[in-house]
Amino acid sequence: MKHLAISRFGIVTALLASSFCSAAMAATPELVKPGVRVIDNSLSAAQRASMETAALRYDTFWNTGDERLALQALADDFVDKTPPPGRQPGPQGALLASRTFRGAVPDLRCEVEQMILAGDRVVVHLHFRGHFTGTFGQIKGAGQPVDFIATDIYQIENGKIAANWHIEDNLSVMKQLGAL
Numbered sequence: 001m002k003h004l005a006i007s008r009f010g011i012v013t014a015l016l017a018s019s020f021c022s023a024a025m026a027a028t029p030e031l032v033k034p035g036v037r038v039i040d041n042s043l044s045a046a047q048r049a050s051m052e053t054a055a056l057r058y059d060t061f062w063n064t065g066d067e068r069l070a071l072q073a074l075a076d077d078f079v080d081k082t083p084p085p086g087r088q089p090g091p092q093g094a095l096l097a098s099r100t101f102r103g104a105v106p107d108l109r110c111e112v113e114q115m116i117l118a119g120d121r122v123v124v125h126l127h128f129r130g131h132f133t134g135t136f137g138q139i140k141g142a143g144q145p146v147d148f149i150a151t152d153i154y155q156i157e158n159g160k161i162a163a164n165w166h167i168e169d170n171l172s173v174m175k176q177l178g179a180l
Contacts, residue, residue, distance in 0.1 A: 039117045060110075080163075121154065
């Protein structure tokens, strides 16, 4: 009888652990998939996987707004090499930028059209889409579509993005938001 009680306890524990793991996995969004990948064949499989995982976590953060993914992708001493005026440095700057833009475009989505892995860099060509239903500064959205591209160059160190150079089609964004 004692053996049976231990077995039941073991089964209950396993079921509880399984449900917690399933809930945690369900809460983590699937990483975005690049349309095209170009990979430097001199990189080891481990390097490629580490670099691609960091980049895709960060790109999925932009796709979903899930800040956990940005924090998993960015090094603690992350440097934005091309910050707009006033952007906070480090990972917090990226988190705030996403929160702010998602306040204007809550349904923002980010597609990775191309990804290039070479040396210690990952280059991504991104396509953002959504609808301006929130606010941007003093401007209120009326549901108009927002559609623009961006290119980012990530420098990867120890499986994390240590630095990022980026350029966005801000002229299109500002026109679509009615800021110009």
